[in-house]
Amino acid sequence: MAKKNIAPTSKFITFEGGEGAGKSTQIVLLESFLRDRGVNSIVTREPGGSPDAELIRTLLVSGASNRWEPEAEVLLHFAARHVHLKNTIWPALERGSWVLSDRFADSTMVYQGDGLGVSKATIEFLYRFVVGDFVPDLTFILDLPVNIGLARARARSGDEDRYESLDYAFHERVRNGFLSIAEAAPSRYVIIDGEKGIDEVNEMIVNLIVQRFDVE
Ligand SMILES: Nc1ncnc2c1ncn2[C@@H]1O[C@H](COP(=O)(O)OP(=O)(O)O)[C@@H](O)[C@H]1O
Ligand SMILES: [Mg+2]
Incomplete structure (x- = not known):
């Protein structure tokens, strides 16, 4: 499945x-x-982001933390991503919209790779198969200590708590995984201090967008 004609002014930004x-x-x-x-943009998310991909999301974000073998879990994430790219992300980029995605493939590398121990080579192989040579134009990594993030997440109500309920060491591996991905490719990633207040974080993000892209 190949992306088609992405408009030159479109940007794909992931969080x-x-x-x-x-x-x-x-x-x-x-x-x-x-x-x-x-600037027109759409906000979307993973897993999910299109009606069918959202059905797969439900299987991934709720239920017992051990309901899937890690390999099956990776395949479900990539199945959802295939649908999401084809039905939401690429069509929006082709019509000239920006796409802002709440998580994308880096989450798979870090959650199922660093977190659950699936080999990175397998995840890279699936990336090529599903996503090809398409990559985000810019990725913000919101970084903060695990205990603070989990406390915030648990204070929020909802039943999408399958990943939240994994142990502390898992979340430490996730945090460190994101930081090492960002350090390995500094031109594509920006690490943002997520402990700062909401307005301050927003200011850092919009400053970067203005610096990098043609937005005033
Ligand atoms: N910079 C911040 N400082 C304090 N609380 C925050 C900040 N950003 C978000 N929150 C709150 O923390 C909770 C989790 O934020 P959310 O944006 O849902 O995180 P995520 O989508 O990364 O899991 C929400 O209740 C939100 O209002
Ligand atoms: Mg969220």
């Missing part, structure tokens, strides 16, 4: 980080910043 880091809070603030400057 990554652990539970409670502020991804969902920040992504809508960026959308509204862009809208005020005449």
Whole structure:
């Protein structure tokens, strides 16, 4: 499955980080910043982001933390991602919209790779198969201590707690996994201090967007 003709002005921006880091809070603030400057964007998320992919999401984010073998879990994430790319992300980029995604493939590398021990080579292979040579233009990694993120996430109500309920060491591996991905490719990633207040984090994000892209 190949991406088609992505409009030259479209951008694909992803938000990554652990539970409670502020991804969902920040992504809508960026959308509204862009809208005020005449840039159309859509906000989407993984797993999910299209009606069928959201059905797969339910299987991944709820239920017992050990309900899937890690290998099956990786395949479900990539199945959902295939649908999401085809039905939501690529069509939006082709019509000239920006796409802001609350998680993307870095989460698979870190949660199922560093967190659950699936080999990185397997995840890279599946990436090539499903996503090809398409990569985000920019990825924000919202970073903060695990205990703070988990406390924030647990204070929020909801039944999407399958990953939240994994142990502390898992979340430490996730945090360190994101940091090492970012350090290995500094041009594509920006690490943001997620412990700062909501407005301050938003300011850091919009400053970076203005620096990197043609937005005023
Ligand atoms: N910078 C921040 N400081 C304090 N609380 C925050 C901050 N950003 C988000 N929150 C709160 O923490 C909780 C988790 O934020 P959320 O954006 O849902 O995180 P994520 O999507 O990364 O799991 C929410 O209740 C949110 O209002
Ligand atoms: Mg969220």
